[in-house]
Amino acid sequence: MSRVLVVEDDPQLVRALVINLQAREYGVDAAPDGASALRTAAARHPDAVLLDLGLPDMDGVEVLRALRVWTAAPVLVLSARRSSPEKIEAFEAGADDYLTKPFSMDELLARLRAALRRTGPFPQAPEAPAVVDAGEFSVNLVAKKVSRAGRDVRLTPTEWQLLEILICNPGRLITQRRLLQDVWGPAHSNNSNYLRVYMAQLRRKLEPDPSHPRYLITEPGMGYRFEA
Numbered sequence: 001m002s003r004v005l006v007v008e009d010d011p012q013l014v015r016a017l018v019i020n021l022q023a024r025e026y027g028v029d030a031a032p033d034g035a036s037a038l039r040t041a042a043a044r045h046p047d048a049v050l051l052d053l054g055l056p057d058m059d060g061v062e063v064l065r066a067l068r069v070w071t072a073a074p075v076l077v078l079s080a081r082r083s084s085p086e087k088i089e090a091f092e093a094g095a096d097d098y099l100t101k102p103f104s105m106d107e108l109l110a111r112l113r114a115a116l117r118r119t120g121p122f123p124q125a126p127e128a129p130a131v132v133d134a135g136e137f138s139v140n141l142v143a144k145k146v147s148r149a150g151r152d153v154r155l156t157p158t159e160w161q162l163l164e165i166l167i168c169n170p171g172r173l174i175t176q177r178r179l180l181q182d183v184w185g186p187a188h189s190n191n192s193n194y195l196r197v198y199m200a201q202l203r204r205k206l207e208p209d210p211s212h213p214r215y216l217i218t219e220p221g222m223g224y225r226f227e228a
Contacts, residue, residue, distance in 0.1 A: 003027035005046035007037040034058035042142045053079040068094035074115035166226035175223040
């Protein structure tokens with residue numbers, strides 16, 4: 001039996017999805033917001049995720065990026081957002097498919113079956129642990145928390161997105177262009193001053209000596225990398 005996680009805050013739509021999925025012998029879990037979705041995904045390991053983007057506590061794209069840190073399970077976005085830039089952002093964050101609301105239940109089920117055929121059972125990436133210990137600080141990728149010397153470190157959403165990308169690619173150069181596109185979108189791919197400001201903030205919060213970084217390394221003119 002394939003297990004599907006429904007991430008949606010509209011109770012009527014959740015009820016319709018659960019009824020239709022269970023009638024076709026899927027196991028179903030439901031989460032009304034991003035935080036509970038990430039907790040449920042970590043505990044239940046769904047084979048596929050149906051994800052609304054307009055969640056009450058965080059944008060669905062943030063949830064998608066967090067899921068992609070540790071799972072390749074197909075994610076089908078269900079959203080009222082219809083513009084091309086918003087769709088592109090979801091696909092670049094790791095979405096496998098995108099349906100705009102309102103949608104046909106039969107079409108959704110057909111796309112879900114196709115996604116599951118392509119990917120098979122839930123695969124978990126062994127190289128992406130839930131908690132990364134960098135020595136001076138640790139990062140919980142599922143809970144989206146950072147701690148240093150036993151205390152939580154408060155990061156802004158933008159700081160978290162930058163750190164998450166670097167942490168998930170240890171030792172690998174991540175270009176300025178990729179970071180700008182992934183965090184701020186394609187329209188800001190040349191605004192390198194954004195990166196300098198936010199990387200400086202991250203270093204002040206995480207590095208023992210921000211002026212001589214040990215973990216968040218700059219490759220001049222190219223990008224940044226994380227060294228454990």
